[in-house]
Amino acid sequence: MQKDLASRTLRLFLTLSLISSFAVSGFASHSWSNYHWARTSNPFTVRVVDSNTQDWQTMYNSALTDWAQSSVLNLTNEQGDESSRARKRCVMIAGKIHSCNASYGFNGWLGLASINISGNHITQATSKMNDSYFSSGSYNSTNRRHVMCQEIGHGFGLGHQDESGKDLNTCMDYANALDNPSPNAHDYAQLETIYSHLDSSTTIAALTYDATFGYGDDPDAPHNWGQLVHQSENGRSSVYERINFNGSRTIRHVFWTQERAERCPGCDHRYHH
Numbered sequence: 001m002q003k004d005l006a007s008r009t010l011r012l013f014l015t016l017s018l019i020s021s022f023a024v025s026g027f028a029s030h031s032w033s034n035y036h037w038a039r040t041s042n043p044f045t046v047r048v049v050d051s052n053t054q055d056w057q058t059m060y061n062s063a064l065t066d067w068a069q070s071s072v073l074n075l076t077n078e079q080g081d082e083s084s085r086a087r088k089r090c091v092m093i094a095g096k097i098h099s100c101n102a103s104y105g106f107n108g109w110l111g112l113a114s115i116n117i118s119g120n121h122i123t124q125a126t127s128k129m130n131d132s133y134f135s136s137g138s139y140n141s142t143n144r145r146h147v148m149c150q151e152i153g154h155g156f157g158l159g160h161q162d163e164s165g166k167d168l169n170t171c172m173d174y175a176n177a178l179d180n181p182s183p184n185a186h187d188y189a190q191l192e193t194i195y196s197h198l199d200s201s202t203t204i205a206a207l208t209y210d211a212t213f214g215y216g217d218d219p220d221a222p223h224n225w226g227q228l229v230h231q232s233e234n235g236r237s238s239v240y241e242r243i244n245f246n247g248s249r250t251i252r253h254v255f256w257t258q259e260r261a262e263r264c265p266g267c268d269h270r271y272h273h
Contacts (some may be wrong), residue, residue, distance in 0.1 A: 031194050032159040038121040038199040042072045047205060051080035051087050051100040059148040060099060066149060066182045072195040092116055092124040095205035097155040101129040108260035108269045111147040112220055113154035113253040123203045125155035133257060145181030146171045147255060154253045157194050161186060163232035174236045176258060222270040225252055235261030
């Protein structure tokens with residue numbers, strides 16, 4: 001009888017351990033450091049400037065609709081300049097997220113999300129999709145939605161739920177198939193956590209320093225990214241940090257192609273050929 005009781009106790013312990021392990025892994029934080037928009041109330045409204053071409057409008061509209069389901073933020077669309085030069089440059093706009101697509105070249109990245117930081121507060125952001133790859137026919141509309149959704153999501157202060165290639169049914173993962181076009185419940189819960197406090201001032205649509213000044217025609221060109229500060233284990237994601245003239249920082253999430261990542265998972269892909 002004592003042996004049977006000990007056996008039941010061991011099974012109960014193992015079961016509780018598995019539940020605890022699942023809870024930790026299933027609900028781990030995936031905020032992007034402590035970066036967030038400063039605001040004085042919730043829900044707050046983020047203005048997204050649309051400089052995407054017509055063939056990206058379905059993906060762009062879907063991303064805004066999905067992220068607007070959050071209980072803490074609303075999204076407002078603003079029409080941006082769709083000229084090829086404006087889309088290629090995709091300048092940061094104070095207090096807003098600027099979304100663009102252009103042929104940025106066969107440089108290894110599919111998407112690029114950049115945020116300008118003052119302290120821990122996001123002051124402006126860009127979301128760029130690389131048509132050099134997406135126009136090649138190797139990527140379908142679901143792949144485009146996955147990347148568009150993720151790059152805009154970074155602009156709110158979200159990181160990746162997973163960087164190993166695991167499929168967690170969210171656009172904030174690096175599933176190799178790129179077949180998750182929308183956020184999941186954990187993304188919305190993370191936004192609630194990130195924006196659970198209020199600030200005494202706001203960086204939304206505020207007039208702040210334009211960090212792109214002085215960086216040539218393309219401020220997001222790889223030589224302007226700054227220092228590599230994070231590399232995912234599967235090589236699909238890198239984070240770079242640049243210190244700007246006024247002391248603010250620009251942080252970039254780079255979404256590499258699978259082919260580029262497999263070539264050298266631990267490399268700085270800007271310079272590796």
